[in-house]
Amino acid sequence: MDELVVSTVVYRPQHEVYDFLIRFPRYAKYSDHLREVLTRPDSERSNTRYGLKFAWWKLTYTVESEVTDTDRPHTIDWRTIRNLSARGRWRLRKIEDDSFPVTAPDTANAATRVTFEAAYDPDSANRGNINLPRFVSFGWVIDRLEPAIRKEAKETVQRVVTDLEGRSRPVELTVEHHSG
Known part of the structure; x- marks a missing residue:
């Protein structure tokens, strides 16, 4: 499994950040490659399921995911349930006033450390759902997709902070990537 961890400080109260992040359908507006988030009703479970439709290069791909656990306002856990093996969480930690970063804006009266964690197996993608152009191998796509995932995570977090x-x-x- 590969792991990606992206972390930053947001100058908003922890509960506001949590309420913002729990609304998954709005994520598409922050991402260059996430085209649409479809809510998938599931009458058998109380967890919310989503279809995440990605587009990159000449490919489109939908991953099914679900929120598996929440601990308001501290964590949102998720996992994919179809087309890719992945799991992760959003972690939120209140930063006390005396621990604000020196770069904090003068107007900041609250701060939250936000961390996005994902563990995924790039080889677990359902190849049957990907129509590759002629002479393009799945390995070639994976080799180019990995840096795009890291770049996308950074840009998405920056856009979320701005909003x-x-x-x-x-x-x-702070970005950490570990290949497994």
Whole structure:
């Protein structure tokens, strides 16, 4: 499994950040490659399921996912249930006033450390659902997709921070990627 962890500080109260992140259908507006988020009603379970339709290069692909657990306002856990083996979570931690980063805006009166974690197996993608152009191998696509995933995670977090805070600012991101 590959792992990706992206973390930053958002200058909003923890409960506001949680309420913002729990609304998955709005994620498509932050991502260059996530085209649509479809809510999938599931009468047998209380968890919410989503169809995440991605487009990158000449490919489109839909991943089915679900929220598996929540602990308001601390965590949102999720996993994919079809077309890719992945799981992850959003973690939120309140930052106390005396621990605000020195780069905090003067107007900041609350801060939350937001961390997005994902563990995924790129080889688990359902190849039958991907129509590759002639002479393009699945391995070639995976080799180019990995850096695109990291770049997309960074850009998405930056856009979320801008929307949450109501203004654009340089966002310091910590990004870790481990290939398994």
